[in-house]
Amino acid sequence: MYQINDNFQKLPGSYLFSTIAKKVNAYTQAHPEKKIIRLGIGDVTQPLAPAIIETLHKAVDEMGHAETFHGYAPDLGYDFLRSAIVKNDYQARGCGIEADEIFVSDGAKSDSADIQELFAQDVKIAVCDPVYPVYVDSNVMAGRTGTYNPDTQKWSNVIYMPCTSENGFVPEFPQETPDIIYLCLPNNPTGTTITKDQLQAWVDYANKEGALIIYDGAYEAYISEDNVAHSIYECQGAQTCAIELKSFSKNAGFTGMRLGYTVVPKDLKCGGVSLHDMWARRHGTKFNGAPYIVQRAGEAVYSEVGKAQLKEQVAYYMKNAAAIKNGLQDAGYTVFGGVNAPYIWLKTPQNMNSWEFFDYLLENANVVGTPGSGFGPSGEGYFRLTAFGTYENTVAALERIKSL
Numbered sequence: 001m002y003q004i005n006d007n008f009q010k011l012p013g014s015y016l017f018s019t020i021a022k023k024v025n026a027y028t029q030a031h032p033e034k035k036i037i038r039l040g041i042g043d044v045t046q047p048l049a050p051a052i053i054e055t056l057h058k059a060v061d062e063m064g065h066a067e068t069f070h071g072y073a074p075d076l077g078y079d080f081l082r083s084a085i086v087k088n089d090y091q092a093r094g095c096g097i098e099a100d101e102i103f104v105s106d107g108a109k110s111d112s113a114d115i116q117e118l119f120a121q122d123v124k125i126a127v128c129d130p131v132y133p134v135y136v137d138s139n140v141m142a143g144r145t146g147t148y149n150p151d152t153q154k155w156s157n158v159i160y161m162p163c164t165s166e167n168g169f170v171p172e173f174p175q176e177t178p179d180i181i182y183l184c185l186p187n188n189p190t191g192t193t194i195t196k197d198q199l200q201a202w203v204d205y206a207n208k209e210g211a212l213i214i215y216d217g218a219y220e221a222y223i224s225e226d227n228v229a230h231s232i233y234e235c236q237g238a239q240t241c242a243i244e245l246k247s248f249s250k251n252a253g254f255t256g257m258r259l260g261y262t263v264v265p266k267d268l269k270c271g272g273v274s275l276h277d278m279w280a281r282r283h284g285t286k287f288n289g290a291p292y293i294v295q296r297a298g299e300a301v302y303s304e305v306g307k308a309q310l311k312e313q314v315a316y317y318m319k320n321a322a323a324i325k326n327g328l329q330d331a332g333y334t335v336f337g338g339v340n341a342p343y344i345w346l347k348t349p350q351n352m353n354s355w356e357f358f359d360y361l362l363e364n365a366n367v368v369g370t371p372g373s374g375f376g377p378s379g380e381g382y383f384r385l386t387a388f389g390t391y392e393n394t395v396a397a398l399e400r401i402k403s404l
């Protein structure tokens with residue numbers, strides 16, 4: 001008789017965004033006449049930029065001719081894309097990352113869930129609290145997190161670094177030294193970030209303690225302030241202590257296309273073993289490459305015309321962020337984020353807990369957001385709205401919230 005991986009049985013409830021979708025579906029079935037505005041999951045609404053569509057058409061045509069057809073992609077991604085990434089995202093910022101340190105993938109979500117496979121069963125992870133749930137859940141599935149306490153909503157073998165308004169949402173070095181530290185900056189869900197100097201302090205800490213930072217930079221395109229790093233490799237010493245995850249979903253609207261990459265520097269070694277070689281081995285065994293046409297589309301993201309079009313797209317979403325932030329502030333809410341990230345993090349009014357406010361907003365304003373407690377215990381009493389809606393829906397949602 002076979003046995004299951006019973007670590008899955010330890011996971012409380014369903015994945016956060018699946019739970020929300022179920023709740024919203026139940027509401028729309030009961031009230032089909034209501035027009036729901038969804039500012040919950042961080043999914044984009046603007047179409048792909050024209051430069052990307054044009055490139056996609058060309059790549060599709062190539063696939064229809066024997067001379068230009070492409071089968072399996074190279075394990076680690078096509079050179080044309082890896083070179084464009086290195087030139088634009090790293091060399092242009094003075095970071096010494098090379099093309100063969102880039103691993104192209106089908107998105108940062110899967111990489112952020114899979115990267116833990118490289119580490120021993122008994123490593124101790126540290127996460128910001130609140131946190132993107134994938135980091136914790138993937139370690140739960142791997143049997144690394146101990147037992148779950150439903151009262152504290154914490155795992156016994158996870159180090160939590162609370163990020164709240166009291167500490168300005170800046171994670172502090174934990175009392176217990178972690179092995180693996182997950183940092184997502186600019187942050188999902190709080191929409192806040194830290195300065196380059198603060199990030200440098202984390203890099204110094206990791207190098208000193210022999211810890212590894214998994215740095216999720218999915219929201220990098222939304223940085224507007226000069227003192228914020230666009231990559232962890234802008235910090236001295238990061239190549240010996242950090243892996244960086246990047247996504248094409250948020251900067252270029254690829255949520256439905258699926259493309260991302262992970263940087264594993266060749267200098268990153270654990271007891272003389274190269275993590276780059278390990279990830280290459282893992283990638284080669286378990287992944288058959290992002291589709292050729294999608295990698296070509298990714299290359300177009302770095303063309304001059306692509307860059308200009310995507311700058312406008314980011315500005316469009318950040319106009320939404322400003323509208324949400326200002327509108328909520330006018331309505332008396334306490335609001336964070338929205339300056340270097342497309343998320344607005346607000347304190348729930350009248351001491352409602354996060355799920356109470358979710359229900360209240362859904363039922364009375366027909367607006368969907370994300371309850372802060374879904375991201376961890378320190379998210380309780382907070383709520384996340386995304387700036388990825390259309391401008392019209394964003395403004396309409398705010399009118400509804402203001403008139404509550």
Ligand code: MLT
Pocket residue numbers: 040041042043109132188
């Ligand atoms: C979110 O809403 O937190 C994100 O869209 C989730 C993701 O990027 O996977």
